[in-house]
Amino acid sequence: MPKYLRDVMALIHDEVVEKYFGCGLVVPGCLEDMKILDLGSGSGRDCYALSKLVGKDGFVTGVDMTDEQLDIANRHVDFHMKAFGFDKPNIKFVKGYVENLKDAGIADNSVDIIVSNCVMNLCKDKREVLSEAYRVLKEGGELHFSDMYADRVLSDEIRSNKILWGEGLSGALHWKQLFDLAKDVGFETPRTVTYSDLQVTKPELKKLVGDAKYAAVVYRLFKLPKGADRNASQVTYKGTIINNEDEINFDHNLTFKNGASMTVDGDTAAILKQSRFKENFMFQEAPSCAKYSEVKEENPFNLLKSGGAIN
Known part of the structure; x- marks a missing residue:
C-alpha cells in the first residue's frame, strides 16, 4: 500500500x-x-x-x-x-x-x-x-x-x-x-x-x-459512448494526477510515465479520451509504423503460471 x-x-x-x-x-x-x-x-x-x-x-x-x-x-x-x-x-x-x-x-x-x-x-x-x-x-x-x-x-x-x-x-x-x-x-x-x-x-x-x-x-x-473514436493514438502522460505524479498504472501490462510518449491501441485511446483521465494526457495521431499491443481476454490462471502474482 x-x-x-x-x-x-x-x-x-x-x-x-x-x-x-x-x-x-x-x-x-x-x-x-x-x-x-x-x-x-x-x-x-x-x-x-x-x-x-x-x-x-x-x-x-x-x-x-x-x-x-x-x-x-x-x-x-x-x-x-x-x-x-x-x-x-x-x-x-x-x-x-x-x-x-x-x-x-x-x-x-x-x-x-x-x-x-x-x-x-x-x-x-x-x-x-x-x-x-x-x-x-x-x-x-x-x-x-x-x-x-x-x-x-x-x-x-x-x-x-x-x-x-x-x-x-x-x-x-x-x-x-x-x-x-x-x-x-x-x-x-x-x-x-x-x-x-x-x-x-x-x-x-x-x-x-x-x-x-x-x-x-x-x-x-x-462504459464508453456508442461510436467513440477508436483510432490508435500516441499519448503522453502529463503527471497531473494527484498521488500518481511520476507514473500511473493502468493495468498490469500498461504503465504511463510522466512525460513519456507511447502508442496505444484504439480501445485504450478511446478510454483515455472519453473518461476522467482525458485532461491528464496529450493525444497525437499514432505514427503509421508504430507498434502496440491489442487488448485481449486474459486468463488469470495462465498469468499466474507465467509470472506469479501481481498485487
Missing part, C-alpha cells in the same frame, strides 16, 4: 476498520471531485478512504443490505468529516441490494466510478449486478472491483453447498464468464489490474471444491 493510502487509512475510525469484511483495498487513481459508488460497502472503510481522496467537492455513496453494518458506517460520519477537515459530509450510506440499485435511489448515468470489494461472488445474479452498474455509470465511467474467480465452471453440487457459499467459493464465476457477461452488458473488455493465487487450505473446504482452483483478481471495466 503506498504511503498516501497508509496515511488515509490511519485516519479511519477503529470500529469501522475492525468491523469491515473485505479483501484488500480497492482504490483506482484519478479520484479528485469524482462521484463514487461502493457496492457492498459494509462498515464503510473503503467509502471513508475514498471520501478523503475525492475531496470536499467529490461524493461517495455506499450501498449495503446489512442494517448492523450500515449503523456502524452512519454513526461515524461526523468523526471522519472532522478528521478530513471537511465542512459538510461528502458521503452517505443507503440500504439496498447491488442487483437493484434503482430501489436504493441510484439514478441512471449518475456515477463516475463504481468500486466493489469481494461482493459480486456473493450475488446469485451477476448479470444483473453488471447491468445495474452499467446503468448508473456515466459514459466514460468505470467499474473497478476485486473478486475471486475459478478456473472452471463450478458444478451444481459446489454451487448449492451452503458452507462454500458462505466462504464465497461456490459463487465464484469462471473467469471467462466475466468477460462474456461484461461484453453482453456493454462494457469494454475487462482489464486485469492485479491478480494473485487464492489457496483453499482448510481440509474440509478443499475436499468440497475438489480440483477447482481460485484466483483473486482486480478488474476495471469502462
Whole structure:
C-alpha cells in the first residue's frame, strides 16, 4: 500500500476498520471531485478512504443490505468529516441490494466510478449486478472491483453447498464468464489490474471444491459512448494526477510515465479520451509504423503460471 493510502487509512475510525469484511483495498487513481459508488460497502472503510481522496467537492455513496453494518458506517460520519477537515459530509450510506440499485435511489448515468470489494461472488445474479452498474455509470465511467474467480465452471453440487457459499467459493464465476457477461452488458473488455493465487487450505473446504482452483483478481471495466473514436493514438502522460505524479498504472501490462510518449491501441485511446483521465494526457495521431499491443481476454490462471502474482 503506498504511503498516501497508509496515511488515509490511519485516519479511519477503529470500529469501522475492525468491523469491515473485505479483501484488500480497492482504490483506482484519478479520484479528485469524482462521484463514487461502493457496492457492498459494509462498515464503510473503503467509502471513508475514498471520501478523503475525492475531496470536499467529490461524493461517495455506499450501498449495503446489512442494517448492523450500515449503523456502524452512519454513526461515524461526523468523526471522519472532522478528521478530513471537511465542512459538510461528502458521503452517505443507503440500504439496498447491488442487483437493484434503482430501489436504493441510484439514478441512471449518475456515477463516475463504481468500486466493489469481494461482493459480486456473493450475488446469485451477476448479470444483473453488471447491468445495474452499467446503468448508473456515466459514459466514460468505470467499474473497478476485486473478486475471486475459478478456473472452471463450478458444478451444481459446489454451487448449492451452503458452507462454500458462505466462504464465497461456490459463487465464484469462471473467469471467462466475466468477460462474456461484461461484453453482453456493454462494457469494454475487462482489464486485469492485479491478480494473485487464492489457496483453499482448510481440509474440509478443499475436499468440497475438489480440483477447482481460485484466483483473486482486480478488474476495471469502462462504459464508453456508442461510436467513440477508436483510432490508435500516441499519448503522453502529463503527471497531473494527484498521488500518481511520476507514473500511473493502468493495468498490469500498461504503465504511463510522466512525460513519456507511447502508442496505444484504439480501445485504450478511446478510454483515455472519453473518461476522467482525458485532461491528464496529450493525444497525437499514432505514427503509421508504430507498434502496440491489442487488448485481449486474459486468463488469470495462465498469468499466474507465467509470472506469479501481481498485487
